[in-house]
Amino acid sequence: MGPILLLTLIIFLPTIGAIALLAVPKDNDEYLRIGALGVTVVTFVLTLFLLGDFNTDDPAIQPVFEVIQVDGATEPPDLKLLANYDLSEGKVMRDGQEVQVQRGITIPWIRTWNIEYKLGYDGISVPLLLLTSFISVLAMMASWSIKKMVRGYLILFLLLETGMLGVFLALDFFLFYVFWEVMLLPMYFLIGIWGGPRKEYAAIKFFLYTLLGSVLMLIAMLMFYFGSAAHSDQTSTFDLLELAVIAQNGLFDQQMQMIAFVLLFIGFAIKVPTFPFHTWLPDAHVEAPTPISMILAGVLLKMGGYGILRIAFPLCPFGAHWAAYTLVVIGAFSIIYGAFAAMAQTDFKRLVAYSSVSHMGYVIVGMAVWKLSVDTNALHHWQLGINGAMFQMIAHGVSSAGMFFIVGVIYDRVHHRDLNQFGGLSKLMPWYSGLAAGIFFAGLGLPGMCGFIGEIFVTLSAWNYSPLLAIIVAAGVILTAGYILWTIQRVFLGPEYRGPHAEEITPMNGREFTVAAVLLAFAIILGVYPPIMFDLMGGSIELLTETLQQGLENATDATSTAGLPGN
Amino acid sequence: MTSEQFLFWLFAVLTCGGAFAVVITQNVVRMAFWLIVSLGSVAGLFFLLNADFLGAAQLLIYVGGTVVLLIFGVMLTASGPYLQIKTSPAEGFLAGGIAFLFLVLIVSTVYAVDWDHKSQLMATHENGQATGIGPQPGYNPEQQGNTTRPIAFALLGMRPDKDLASNQPADLMDTGDVDDLSQAVYMGDEMELSTGYLLVFEIISVHLLVVLVGAAYLARAKRRVDASEVA
Amino acid sequence: MSSETLTIEEFQEIGKALRFLLMVAWLLPLAGFAVEIFAGYWGHRRSKMASFLAVGCIFIGFACSLGALIHWGTLTRWGHKTVAESQHHEGKSEGEGQTGILDAGKLPVEFVALADKPTAHKDADNDDHHTTSGGGHKDAHHEGEHHDDHHGPGTPAFSGGFYLLGSFGDIEIGLDYYIDSLTLIMFTMVTLIATCIHIFAIGYMSDELVEDYVDHHAHTSDGKHVHRPGRFYRFFAFMSLFCFSMLGLVLAGNIFQVFVFWELVGICSYLLIGFYTERKSASTAANKAFIMNRVGDFGFLIGLMVIVTYLGTFRFADHEVNGAAQPGLFTMIRGADGHIDLDQTVDVETGNDVNVVLLKGVDGETLTNANGKNRTIPYWLLIVAGLGVFGGCVGKSAQFPLQTWLPDAMEGPTPVSALVHSATMVAAGVYLAGRFFPMFTTEVLLTIAYIGCITLFVAATIAVVATDIKRVLAYSTISQLGYMMLAIGIGGWGAGLFHLVTHAFFKSLMFLASGSVIIGCHHEQEMPRMGGLWRKMPITAFTMLVGVIAISGLAIPGISIFGEKIAFSGYHSKDEIVATALAFMQMNEQHFLLFLVPLITAGITAFYMFRLWFYTFAGEPRDAELHSHVHETPWVMTTPLIILAVFAAGCAIGGTHGPLWLGLLNSEPIGLATGLTGQLSGIATPSHDAVHAVHSTAGMYALIVAATGAFVAYLLYGAGVIDPGDIKQQFVSLHTFLVEKWRFDELYDAMFVRPVHIVASWCVGVDRYVFDGLIHRTARTTIDVSRWDRKFDEGIIDGLVNLVGNAVFSAGRSLRVVQTGSLRQYIMFIAVGVLVLFVLLFAVFPS
Amino acid sequence: MFSDIQLTNYLLVGAFLFVCGVVCMTTKRNGIGILMGVELVLNGANINFIAFSRYTPLGLDGQIFSLFVIVLAAAEAAVALAIALNFYNNHLSIDVDRGDELQG
Incomplete structure (x- = not known):
């Protein structure tokens, strides 16, 4: 399968599936669900194909096409997929000869504004793609609990998946934006129609928050679009790779980088979410149906982090470095704040939601520990931080999806989430309690499980940046242990169940068991052997840090030579 | 007065007269008769203009077909009193007045145009250059x-x-x-x-x-x- | 120097064998855990298979560990053989490096070839093991006469890697191993004790072998006892998991890995303390244990951060990164001779002079940065790192101020208390302090000593008044751990770890004995209800007495058999600690408390231990009803007691000439034998000679104090000469204060727990009222604005549009009359229209 | 005036015929009468076409056009007759003044 077909299919297969579901008569709920599950499974398999195509030795964007230029020809050159090549000194070599390459799939889309259908993947996006399609399968398996308007639900779910996968594959800023928005609408309806009692409130809150972020991102996008005209050899461009090269050469001026970074960061931070922009999250999570909570926590939050790494940092290295301290402060504060807020919750799902705020704080900290230093080790620490942040995203995707699923399972039975009205579940639902404890331990950051690796690597990287903030970050481990253990005690332990609907508590069924067990298994695999992720993303992150360092130095040099006012 | 002139005037008068008679006649059947006269004369004018095929078609289709069709119509719809449906004289005068003005308009237009000059221009334009063949570059039926x-x-x-x-x-x-x-x-x-x-x-x-x-x-x-x- | 040497190849062979044996011992319990947890659930509730499997795993582990110890001992002549210097002076040729890597590649797990250096200051060779200078490196002229057979640098440690968790530039984080005599002794000790305790637990936990277990300590809301299925298998699964974690901790080759297993033993402890999940007190105690440990781990984490930031590696031993030899932590800080190289530099930000430590490379050179500057770590940050890691030890070993979780942890089944909370996990803090010793500056060591000193005293005083048999032992454990910490803090590295091992044996023995008592008394733990039990359960009573004598440090002075003192293990180890403390006090007189407090506490220890024994076993039964049902426990429980009693009595045989002591000393950090001197603090630790000089004096002091304590206990509880009730009356306020455990729980509750909850509720309030309030206000404002907008729209814009619409509409109405529907009129209109158009045309364009 | 027959003469005849047709359409209340008026108008136009064909370079095109007009007129007559019949069926009369349903 050619890369163009493969990537396009990955993105749009869920859409095709959604259209196909339209053709199925409404009342065949079971067939509809199985069909939708099939679509997500096939999508997952396709992403595995992608993983198979992925060349871990090449840190830059893939797929790589060889440009076959006929001498003197005016026509656009032919592109040929480059399967076997080796890299040395940043050059792409084949059979010992350097070849001219184009990275990523580029198909003109809206020629008037130079917008392209540009797709590609590297070590940063591949793990997230896998996570997305994987969590989608599990969330779809968890969707059997949805009984209302099943067909509409499944169609929106599949559209949502298209949006998510598109965001992780798009390399054109405009295309990225489109997918970003595509994701928003199904989510709005999924919360607003299939949600809990305050679903309208939660849906509109989610929508407005995210829309605000999108608007800020749009402004930044246009800034870069028009700002690129002076530096790009052609006209204005939305091409993220070209924009990144411009930024790497320090050609965006400092003022613009600072403004754009703030805009982009707020846009992405809302999605992450970090401290001042996080209040949509608890409401959205609490009201959303279980599978949608899984998607929200498992994938949507990761887009914020991905956006920062893919767009905000590469496009404004100077701005990023300028704002790094603020970012770390925000991240550290989110960790502590989220943990404190989680501790005070009496609603099970809300607690898990706040734990997401806390855990995603590590992501921001890990990305932002960028210390400008002549010592090469500083860059290594930053790499440690970004790797930790990326791993934390994956780990949180697995563990928080699991936690929300755990909450959903018990909610389906007893129809309440009041932490003070649980207890004794370990006796009534032994497997459930065992798996839940495992997943919660993964969230707690227990070694040997996924949460640990991300948190600890981020924490380790933080001291080099700021000892004070590092200590604050490290203090998060105490609070996390506090609220998670307290939760386990209140829900699973104790002599008896104290809430209503005690008679409806039944052991997990096979489907529920499968979802939870698979998530726990992955939590353990990732925690015991994290290289499966670091091998994928390490090279790309190393390249990213070096590129950004270069971009920062160039932007700083531009100021000193041109005599522009710096800060 | 050549035969051509004679025939022209003959047919012209018959045509116009027939048409006028159609206008003033109240009885539908008679109107149809006058119409036949008028249209038949038009066919004569066609022959005069060397449009032999058209003349024949006019006779066949109009006189032989359309008018017969009309008469059929008359017969299928006629029911005694409705053979003659009169309009008010005021309407007649109004129509007559407007028709007169219309006629004046057309006639004045006809005279306002220098047809020869127009023809020459057309011919020139047609061949892309002045041919110099003369004022009648059109399709010459006498020759053809x-x-x-x-x-x-x-x-x-x-x-x-x-x-x-x-x-x-x-x-x-x-x-x-x-x-x-x-x-x-x-x-x-x-x-x-x-x-x-x-x-x-x-x-x-x-x-x-x-x-x-x-x-x-x-x-x-x-x-x-x-x-x-x-x- | 030593005449006996090992070739590199022999050394490698030994390393591979040790690595294999210890890996088996380490991983078998994990496999056991996996099988037990699944098979146990599906298996029969009354099946003992889980316990047999667990015992089997840990016993094979013990066999492997013992085999490894013997293998190492015979091949290195108990650590006396050094590794031959390589004849390749330029040793690091490509070929050799490749061979090492290739050999490593054949191993079943990914294996990172590490640079090998027989001694830190000599030339390097490549193989898959690394020898660190940390182990047994002593200068010959400081050898005391009591170990004159121990010359020169001993056998270095074996180290290597299993696999990398991640590598980021030069920073590599992975799972490694580090095997020296300390590792081997710990392995053997842990597996031996664990085996005994596992066997004991088969008996102790046998009441779980039912379909319907009635928990008499847990009540439902209607006052009934909780019924639940028996969880025999789960207990053994957790125990196996714990053994795996504990052995991993001991085997760990880098401080990060220690942290990993540190947390894992913590969670196992959590699971085992909270084994009776239905009991609120159990789950709360479990939470408390884990969270207090996390507080310590917070410090640990800070230590890790400092280390990775300034030293860039976690590995203890020298190793290889990207093909280049890299020094391990110990080499970097201590170099080859155990001295910290200080330098002064100007701080970039403040402009002040700061003391920094120069980092040393594998060949003893000073490390430099890419830009040529010396690589350094600020001295105060080295202190921070040390204190941080020690913070972890404080939490794990229940040292002051984090000691309160351990007594509560007695909620777990007694075998758990024996294994986890006395012998192994809590001792891990001491183990780590010992393992990490080269990284501690003298300031840190002094802190450790004082923390240990406070702990041992506080815990001992509480133990005096405790009445729950297990709690007495728990406080005793804390106190003894304090002794070990104190020993390490004052430079008695060997003494501390010596006591760690002996304590593990006698304390696990006592816990098991108390467990036996509890079973015999049908789950009665209060000593006031016991008494006179020795007649009914003699084996338990006498094995317990062995433990009591051992911990009290009693011995028969002046008499020796075959050159050995008649003394149990505790005498030797405590003797060594007191001796070190005395020597330390002589060198640093301002710190006299570090000698006096442990000395006095030795008496208190003897007192409360004998109090326990007399209270429980001697005298007349205080509860006839209970007494009538008491019975001796079955052989499955008494056999482990006897085995452990033998070890408790004899493991330290020979004292400072015995194999245990010498084996441990083989791993002693360099420089300690001659004493360390803090360059900035001026604090000095005593050398071996200094300790030896005061050994007999200190031993006499300790013995007198202990005997006094024991005698007082006999007077009070054994002979009944003095009524303890009277004394209680005399010191009622002090008694209450001690019973309330110095009110630490209340203090922490007020200082930390409640403030955390208050802050938490503030956070929620901020979210609800500030952020959401802001959003809601914005939303309301928006709605207001849209209302005005609506009015404007409806009034003005719509008004205008409607006006136009109305005008058009009325125009249409008036023009309607033209639409007559009459065909003929339409034709007329057309005609008139044409006329008008033409007229207009002519009027406009008159031609 | 009686001299040579010019284009103008034919045009005048056509004009008269056309005007007669218009008058016929406006004055006749009988549907068939109106149809006849239409025929007259078409014939007036046809005369003009043929005359132009004869006297100007329009050539054969004029004739072909008028041929089409004749054909269309026939078609129109057929349809118109059908309409008239329908009209008669619906109103029992051929008086077009009765068919004023479209009055606004």
Whole structure:
């Protein structure tokens, strides 16, 4: 399968599936669900194909096409997929000869504004793609609990998946934006129609928050679009790779980088979410149906982090470095704040939601520990931080999806989430309690499980940046242990169940068991052997840090030579 | 007064008189008769204008077909008192006045135009350069007579009269030799071929068919719908 | 120097064998855990298979560990053989490096070839093991006469890697191993004790072998006892998991890995303390244990951060990164001779002079940065790192101020208390302090000493008044751990770890004995209800007495058999600690408390231990009803008691000439034998000679104090000469204060727990009222604005549009009359229209 | 005036015929009468076409056009007759003044 077909299919297969579901008569709920599950499974398999195509030795964007230029020809050159090549000194070599390459799939889309259908993947996006399609399968398996308007639900779910996968594959800023928005609408309806009692409130809150972020991102996008005209050899461009090269050469001026970074960061931070922009999250999570909570926590939050790494940092290295301290402060504060807020919750799902705020704080900290230093080790620490942040995203995707699923399972039975009205579940639902404890331990950051690796690597990287903030970050481990253990005690332990609907508590069924067990298994695999992720993303992150360092130095040099006012 | 002049005036008077009679007659059947007179005279005028095929068509279709059709209509719809339905005299005068003004308008237009000059301009434009052939560059029926064949060719998409008449010797046109014509068509590069009317012809044919079907459908006998039944 | 040497190849062979044996011992319990947890659930509730599997795993582990210890001992002549210097002076040729890597590649797990250096200051060779200078490196002229057979640098440690968790530039984080004599002794000790305890637990936990277990300590809301299925299998699964974690901790080759297993033993402890999940007190105690440990781990984490930031590696031993030899932590800080190289530099930000430590490379050179500057770590940050890691030890070993979780942890089943909360996990803090010793500056060591000193005293005083048999032992454990910490803090590295091992044996023995008592008394733990039990359960009573004597440090002075003192293990180890403390006090007189407090506490220890024994076993039964049902426990429980009693009595045989002591000393950090001197603090630790000089004096002091304590206990509880009730009356306020455990729980509750909850509720309030309030206000404002907008729209814009619409409409109405419907009139209109158009045309364009 | 027959003469005849047709359409209340008026108008136009064909370079095109007009007129007559019959069926009269349903 050619890369163009493969990537396009990955993105749009869920859409095709959604259209196909339209053709199925409404009342065949079971067939509809199985069909939708099939679509997500096939999508997952396709992403595995992608993983198979992925060349871990090449840190830059893939797929790589060889440009076959006929001498003197005016026509656009032919592109040929480059399967076997080796890299040395940043050059792409084949059979010992350097070849001219184009990275990523580029198909003109809206020629008037130079917008392209540009797709590609590297070590940063591949793990997230896998996570997305994987969590989608599990969330779809968890969707059997949805009984209302099943067909509409499944169609929106599949559209949502298209949006998510598109965001992780798009390399054109405009295309990225489109997918970003595509994701928003199904989510709005999924919360607003299939949600809990305050679903309208939660849906509109989610929508407005995210829309605000999108608007800020749009402004930044246009800034870069028009700002690129002076530096790009052609006209204005939305091409993220070209924009990144411009930024790497320090050609965006400092003022613009600072403004754009703030805009982009707020846009992405809302999605992450970090401290001042996080209040949509608890409401959205609490009201959303279980599978949608899984998607929200498992994938949507990761887009914020991905956006920062893919767009905000590469496009404004100077701005990023300028704002790094603020970012770390925000991240550290989110960790502590989220943990404190989680501790005070009496609603099970809300607690898990706040734990997401806390855990995603590590992501921001890990990305932002960028210390400008002549010592090469500083860059290594930053790499440690970004790797930790990326791993934390994956780990949180697995563990928080699991936690929300755990909450959903018990909610389906007893129809309440009041932490003070649980207890004794370990006796009534032994497997459930065992798996839940495992997943919660993964969230707690227990070694040997996924949460640990991300948190600890981020924490380790933080001291080099700021000892004070590092200590604050490290203090998060105490609070996390506090609220998670307290939760386990209140829900699973104790002599008896104290809430209503005690008679409806039944052991997990096979489907529920499968979802939870698979998530726990992955939590353990990732925690015991994290290289499966670091091998994928390490090279790309190393390249990213070096590129950004270069971009920062160039932007700083531009100021000193041109005599522009710096800060 | 040559015969041509005579015949022209004869047919002109018959035409106009017939038409006027149609206007003033109240009885439908008589109107139809006067119409036949008028249209028949028009056919005569066509012959005078060397449009022999058109004249024949006029006689056949109009006088022989349309008017008969009209009379059928009269007979199918006529029921005693309605053979004559009068309009008020005021209306008649109003119509007459407007018609007069209209006539004045057209006549003045006819006289306002310098037709010869226009023809010359047209001819020049047509051939891309002044030919200098004279004031009558048009299709010369005296030389070429029979119009049936050229019209048939035109309807089939070829224009021997245009493509050949002005550039080729006239005798070639007279013989109407197919090989020569095809040669002319294939002479090709520097000569731009005029388009014929094949497409229009086809459309008209289909149109006619549709009209016939439609007319039959419309005119078919059908049960009158009672208001009570509908309610 | 030593005449006996090992070739590199021999050394490698030993390393591979040790690595294999210890890996088996380490991983078998994990496999056991996996099988037990799944098979146990599906298996029969009354099946003992889980316990047999667990015992089997840990016993094979013990066999492997013992085999490894013997293998190492015989091949290195108990650590006396050094590794031959390589004849390749330029040793690091490509070929050799490749061979090492290739050999490594054949191993079943990914194996990172590490640079090998027989001694830190000599030339390097490549193989898959690394020898660190940390182990047994002593200068010959400081050898005391009591170990004159121990010359020169001993056998270095074996180290290597299993696999990398991640590598980022030069920073590599992975799972490694580090095997020296300390590792081997710990392995053997842990697996031996664990085996005994596992066997004991088969008996102790046998009441779980039912379909319907009635928990008499847990009540439902209607006052009934909780019924639940028996969880025999789960207990053994957790125990196996714990053994795996504990052995991993001991085997760990880098401080990060220690942290990993540190947390894992913590969670196992959590699971085992909270084994009776239905009991609120159990789950709360479990939470408390884990969270207090996390507080310590917070410090640990800070230590890790400092280390990775300034030293860039976690590995203890020298190793290889990207093909280049890299020094391990110990080499970097201590170099080859155990001295910290100080330098002064100007701080970039403040402009002040700061003391920094120069980092040393594998060949003893000073490390430099890419830009040529010396690589350094600020001295105060080295202190922070040390204190941070020690913070972890404080949490794990229940040292002051994090000691309160351990007594509560007695909620777990007694075998758990024996294994986890006395012998192994809590001792891990001491183990780590010992393992990490080269990284501690003298300031840190002094802190450790004082923390240990406070702990041992506080815990001992509480133990005096405790009445729950297990809690007495728990406080005793804390106190003894304090002794070990104190020993390490004052430079008695060997003494501390010596006591760790002996304590593990006698304390696990006592816990098991108390477990036996509890079973015999049908789950009665209060000593006031016991008494006179020795007649009914003699084996338990006498094995317990062995433990009591051992911990009290009693011995028969002046008499020796075959040159050995008649003394149990505790005498030797405590003796060594007191001796070190005395020597330390002589060198640093301002710190006299570090000698006096442990000395006095030795007496208190003897007192409360004998109090326990007399209270429980001697005298007349205080509860006839209970007494009538008491019975001796079955052989499956008494056999482990006897085995452990033998070890408790004899493991330290020979004292400072015995194999245990010498084996441990083989791993002693360099420089300690001659004493360390803090360059900035001026604090000095005593050398071996200094300790030896005061050994007999200190031993006499300790013995007198202990005997006094024991005698007082006999007077009070054994002979009944003095009524303890009277004394209680005399010191009622002090008694209450001690019973309330110095009120630490209340203090922490007020200082930390409640403030955390208050802050938490503030956070929620901020979210709800500030952020959401802001959003809601914005939303309301928006709605207001849209209302005005609506009015504007409806009034003005719509008004205008409607106006136009109305005008058009009325125009249409008036023009309607033209639409007559009459065909003829339409034709007329057309005609008139044409006329008008033409007229207009002519009027406009008159031609 | 009686001299040579010019284009103008034919045009005048056509004009008269046309005007007669218009008058016929406006004054006749009988549907058939109106149809006749239409025929007159068409014939007036046809005369003009043929005259132009004869006297100007329009050539054969004029004739072909009028041929189409004749054909269309026939078609129109057929349809118109059908309409008239329908009208008669619906109103029992051929008086077009009765058919004023479209009055606004």
